Amino acid sequence: MEKRSSSQTSGSPPVVQSSPSVQQSTPSEKSNKSTTPAQQSTPSDKSNKSPSVQQSTPSEKSSKSTPSVKSSGTTPSVQQQSPPSDQTTNDKSSSVSIQLRSPSEQRSPSEQPSNEQAILMARRDNFRQRGRQSSSTSITSTHSVERIASLQAENYTSFSRAKTVQEACSCFNITHEQLEEIMARMDAHYDEGLRSETARQPTVKMLPAYIRDVSVGLERGKFLALDLGGTNFRVLLIELKGEKHSSMQSKIYRIPDNVMKGTGVELFDHIAACLAKFVVDFELSKLETRLPLGFTFSFPCQQEGLTSAILVNWTKGFNASGVVGNDVVQMLREACQRRGDIDVDVVAVLNDTTGTMLACSFFKEHCYIGVIVGTGCNAAYMESLDKIYKLQGKVFPEKDGLPNEMCVNTEWGGFGDDGALADFLTIYDTQLDENSINPGKQRFEKTISGMYLGELVRLVLEDLTRRGLITTLPIDDISQPGFIPTKLVSDIEGFVKEDASPFGKINELLLEKGVDECSPGDCAHIAYVCSMVSTRAAHLCACGIASLLKRVISRKVAVKNERGESPEMTVGVDGSVFRFHPNFEHLLNVKIHELLDGQLNGWKIVLALSEDGSGRGAAVAAAVATRMSRIIKEKKELEQASEKTEGASTTSPSNIQMTSTTQGPTSTATTTTIGNESRRRSRIQSFPEEEDDDDESPSLQ
Numbered sequence: 012m013e014k015r016s017s018s019q020t021s022g023s024p025p026v027v028q029s030s031p032s033v034q035q036s037t038p039s040e041k042s043n044k045s046t047t048p049a050q051q052s053t054p055s056d057k058s059n060k061s062p063s064v065q066q067s068t069p070s071e072k073s074s075k076s077t078p079s080v081k082s083s084g085t086t087p088s089v090q091q092q093s094p095p096s097d098q099t100t101n102d103k104s105s106s107v108s109i110q111l112r113s114p115s116e117q118r119s120p121s122e123q124p125s126n127e128q129a130i131l132m133a134r135r136d137n138f139r140q141r142g143r144q145s146s147s148t149s150i151t152s153t154h155s156v157e158r159i160a161s162l163q164a165e166n167y168t169s170f171s172r173a174k175t176v177q178e179a180c181s182c183f184n185i186t187h188e189q190l191e192e193i194m195a196r197m198d199a200h201y202d203e204g205l206r207s208e209t210a211r212q213p214t215v216k217m218l219p220a221y222i223r224d225v226s227v228g229l230e231r232g233k234f235l236a237l238d239l240g241g242t243n244f245r246v247l248l249i250e251l252k253g254e255k256h257s258s259m260q261s262k263i264y265r266i267p268d269n270v271m272k273g274t275g276v277e278l279f280d281h282i283a284a285c286l287a288k289f290v291v292d293f294e295l296s297k298l299e300t301r302l303p304l305g306f307t308f309s310f311p312c313q314q315e316g317l318t319s320a321i322l323v324n325w326t327k328g329f330n331a332s333g334v335v336g337n338d339v340v341q342m343l344r345e346a347c348q349r350r351g352d353i354d355v356d357v358v359a360v361l362n363d364t365t366g367t368m369l370a371c372s373f374f375k376e377h378c379y380i381g382v383i384v385g386t387g388c389n390a391a392y393m394e395s396l397d398k399i400y401k402l403q404g405k406v407f408p409e410k411d412g413l414p415n416e417m418c419v420n421t422e423w424g425g426f427g428d429d430g431a432l433a434d435f436l437t438i439y440d441t442q443l444d445e446n447s448i449n450p451g452k453q454r455f456e457k458t459i460s461g462m463y464l465g466e467l468v469r470l471v472l473e474d475l476t477r478r479g480l481i482t483t484l485p486i487d488d489i490s491q492p493g494f495i496p497t498k499l500v501s502d503i504e505g506f507v508k509e510d511a512s513p514f515g516k517i518n519e520l521l522l523e524k525g526v527d528e529c530s531p532g533d534c535a536h537i538a539y540v541c542s543m544v545s546t547r548a549a550h551l552c553a554c555g556i557a558s559l560l561k562r563v564i565s566r567k568v569a570v571k572n573e574r575g576e577s578p579e580m581t582v583g584v585d586g587s588v589f590r591f592h593p594n595f596e597h598l599l600n601v602k603i604h605e606l607l608d609g610q611l612n613g614w615k616i617v618l619a620l621s622e623d624g625s626g627r628g629a630a631v632a633a634a635v636a637t638r639m640s641r642i643i644k645e646k647k648e649l650e651q652a653s654e655k656t657e658g659a660s661t662t663s664p665s666n667i668q669m670t671s672t673t674q675g676p677t678s679t680a681t682t683t684t685i686g687n688e689s690r691r692r693s694r695i696q697s698f699p700e701e702e703d704d705d706d707e708s709p710s711l712q
Contacts, residue, residue, distance in 0.1 A: 153546050153598065159507060159539045176480050176536045180471065182437040183543040189435060190550055190606060194558045196431050201421065201562070205394070207401035214428040215421060219402055220365045220391065221317040222418035223639055225372035225379065226631050228255045230638065235295075235302045236629035237286065237343075240309030240363060241327055242266055244282060246289040248302075249630035255374045257627065262289055275334035279346035287353050303358040303637050305629030307366050308339055311422070317636055320360045359629070359636040364391040365418050366628020371583025371621035373631045377614075378581040379563045381621060384552055384595070385586025387424060388460040392559045394419045395566055412646035413639055423555055424456030432458075439470045446492065455555075459548045461588045465497035471540045483533045488525060497588070499524070500541045505593040507538050548588075549598035556582060556599070557606040560616065569613030580614045583621030590620070 160177065185193075197215070204217030231253045238245040247261040264285040270277055290296060310329070312320040322335050334342065340357045347355040361369075368381025368391050379393040393416050396406060408415040426432065432454050443466055444450055444457060457463045473489045475481045488494055502520055506513035514534040521529045521537075529537070560582070569578050588595055600618050607616070621628075 153542075156539070156542045156546060159535060159542050172480055173532070173536070176475060176539060179475060179478075179480065180540055180543045182439075183547045185435055185547060185550060187605065190554050190602070193432070193435065193551070193554045194561075194606060197423070197426055197555060197558045198561070200426055200431065201558070202398075204421075205399050205401060205419070207403070214425040214431075215423050216425065217399075218312075218420040218422060219314060219399060220361060220418040220420050221314055222359070222361065222365060222369070222632060222635060223408075223413040223416065224635055225393065226369055226635055228373050228376070229253045230373070230631070230634035232634065232637075233298075233300075233302055234358075234630040234633040235286075235304040236307065236626055236633070237282070237304065238307045238309075238625045238629060239282065240307065240625055242268075242271070244285055245626060246285055247626050247630065248289075248293055248295070249627060251373070251630065251634055257373070257630075259623075259627065259630075260293060261626065262292065264288075270331075271328060272330045273332070275331045275337070275342060276346070278331040278334070279339075279342045280349065282343060283346035283350050283353065283355075286347070286355070287350060290353060303633040304355060305631075305633035305636070306340065306343065306357045306360045307363055307625040307629040308360055309363045309625060312339070312360075312362070314360070317359050317639075318357050359632040361629065361632050362389075362391075362420055363625040363628070364389045364420055365624075366626075366632065367583050367585045367621045367624030368392070368418065368628075369631040369635065370624045370626075370628035371581060371619055373627070375579075375581040375583070375617075375619055377567070377578060378583050378619070378621075379567070380556065380559050381583045381585075381624065382552075382556060382589075383586045383624070384459060384461075384584065384589040386460060386462045388456045388552065388586075389421065390423055390555060390559060391418055391420045392563060393417070394562065410646075411643050413642060421555075421559075424453045424460075426555075427454035428452055439467055439474070442470055443467055455551070459552050459588075461497040461586070463497075464544060464548060464588070465495045465500050466492065467544050468500050468540055469493075469495035471544065472537060475536065475540070481533045481536050483529045484521075484526060484537075494524065498591075500545060501588075501592045503538055503541045504545060507542070508593050513538070542594075545592060545594065546598055549595050550602050553599050553602035553606060557603050560603070560607060561610060564607075564610070564612050564614055567614070569611075571613070577613050577615045579617045581617050581619050583624070584618055585621045585624050 160173075200213065200215040201217060204213040204215045230251045233248060233250045236245075236247040236249055238247065242265065244264045244266050245261055246264070247259055249257060249259045251257050262285075266278075266281065270281050295302070308320055310326055311323040313323055314320050318340050320339050322337060322339055324335055325331070340360050343357065344355055347353045364381050364383050366381070367383055368378060371381065372378040380390065381392070382388075382390045396402065396408060396415050396417055399406075399417060399419065402417070406417070427436075428451060436454070436458070440454075440458060443463060444454065447457065447463075458467075469489060469492070472481060472484060472495065473486075476484050476486055476489050499520060503513075503517055506516045506520075510516060514531045517534040517538060518526075518529050521534075560580070564580070567580070569580075571577055584596075584599075589599075596618060603616060603618075
């Protein structure tokens with residue numbers, strides 16, 4: 012896409028999905044509400060008394076506080092037929108026809124499975140048994156999965172093989188009751204992360220972002236924004252025009268690999284040079300006002316205040332020395348001071364998840380949660396200060412005049428690192444984790460984000476191919492990590508959704524990957540795997556969002572309008588998976604409402620696309636921070652006036668001149684100062700390579 016500087020006006024964001032009608036529980040579900048998921052069993056479970064393999068999580072071995080979810084019953088034996096003669100395992104080195112035998116057939120001593128294989132088979136059976144637990148809202152009852160299952164039956168000569176593929180994928184089936192259990196565990200981990208005594212150890216870190224309010228949509232003024240979160244660095248000039256309208260101009264600058272992996276001084280000198288170049292190009296030195304600046308720094312940080320962020324560790328290919336453990340805002344200021352032509356004092360530093368919430372709140376009322384489902388997965392939300400125990404004695408809302416709440420960056424991707432998700436993960440999740448760059452970390456994120464969905468699908472397809480259930484995928488290709496990207500998963504799901512006979516187009520996609528000819532039956536199996544993995548991802552993400560909504564709803568009163576309509580509480584969502592996967596948003600929305608059935612307290616929940624949280628969100632953060640500074644200043648003025656009139660019987664706040672909190676930024680404590688013209692000309696040297704950004708982020712309607 013060609014990139015150039017541009018300016019665009021935006022309006023309110025589109026509502027991505029209106030609230031669907033909530034599916035009512037079946038009588039059998041209602042009767043089971045009093046039991047835990049671990050205690051419930053299906054009718055088939057009751058008739059099959061064979062014991063299942065029970066797994067214990069690491070946390071269970073050391074503590075019994077985390078309930079385990081047991082599975083009971085046995086998996087019915089499926090008679091596996093030999094594949095048709097025209098469907099043999101396609102190996103580049105040799106073409107071998109795999110003869111499948113039923114489990115009851117005797118193996119020769121040389122064919123007996125090894126201990127490792129036997130354990131793997133037992134674990135696979137256990138996961139299949141757990142996935143068969145009945146529920147009217149299970150993954151296999153969703154429309155997309157049911158449709159593909161019907162296509163499997165219509166387009167494949169071996170019905171037995173299709174059923175075996177479905178059995179193999181049943182380990183991804185997490186029932187409604189189990190999702191409720193996951194919600195409860197997530198909620199407990201939120202509280203753990205908010206406690207001061209556990210603040211350094213929790214897997215869900217719950218990092219305070221020091222943003223004390225969301226946007227009111229009336230902010231006005233021009234703001235600078237810096238966005239560092241990848242190999243490209245953006246500088247933006249954003250004008251908030253009130254009434255939910257804004258415009259934006261931006262440029263993209265490349266960060267060379269040697270700078271990403273050099274020293275911290277070199278990195279921030281490069282960022283300062285980008286900012287100086289932007290100032291020249293847009294003639295910002297001619298402005299009479301000084302512009303507040305918001306800095307989106309999308310790396311793990313420990314914030315000690317609104318303008319302080321200590322880098323915990325680098326990610327995304329960055330490894331600049333001398334930055335970890337230091338304040339990135341201070342390093343930016345020092346880099347600008349070394350140049351001499353710009354003087355930066357950052358108003359707010361934030362990550363992209365907080366920015367997603369703030370960007371959406373400018374356009375939509377009652378937006379207290381921001382979620383990113385893209386390469387990574389994370390969420391931020393507004394929490395009561397009374398529950399952020401680790402900030403007790405550090406923040407005093409009764410003194411500063413600000414709301415008694417604060418944005419919290421959950422970092423929920425680490426949920427499950429302590430074993431809390433082990434009951435619900437599959438052998439494929441374990442295999443993916445073991446081969447990742449961070450084994451044992453970010454277990455929740457690895458079930459949802461776009462970085463991993465394609466690889467999960469590939470691992471399942473590799474297993475099915477080795478077992479002879481898929482016969483036209485080259486084993487050498489499907490065994491290569493990265494062979495199935497998440498985009499391919501989305502494209503396959505899109506064809507199944509839109510076309511009555513999608514297999515021709517699926518085959519064309521596979522041809523682009525070098526697969527010569529994929530049979531209709533194998534195309535159906537591939538689509539089924541994609542749908543199961545994607546649906547589980549959406550349902551697990553819904554668990555996280557629903558658990559945060561419960562916390563917010565519990566302290567927000569819903570007030571109906573004059574027409575008696577319930578108010579909307581908006582969840583701002585961004586990320587490539589949410590944007591481009593054809594079913595993800597719908598699956599997410601439906602499951603959230605199912606999980607919160609009867610608990611909305613008068614609210615109507617809406618998911619809205621929050622575009623460019625790292626850009627617009629930084630500008631909105633700067634506007635909110637400026638408003639917060641003004642409120643604190645006015646509070647102090649009021650207290651000083653009260654002290655001067657000590658002894659007087661009445662002291663009215665109306666006697667004190669107070670500035671509007673919705674006008675342009677005028678705070679002197681948090682500004683960006685541009686040097687004079689002569690200094691600018693003498694100091695600007697060898698500006699960095701730039702890329703004009705003509706994609707001014709689509710406006711939020």
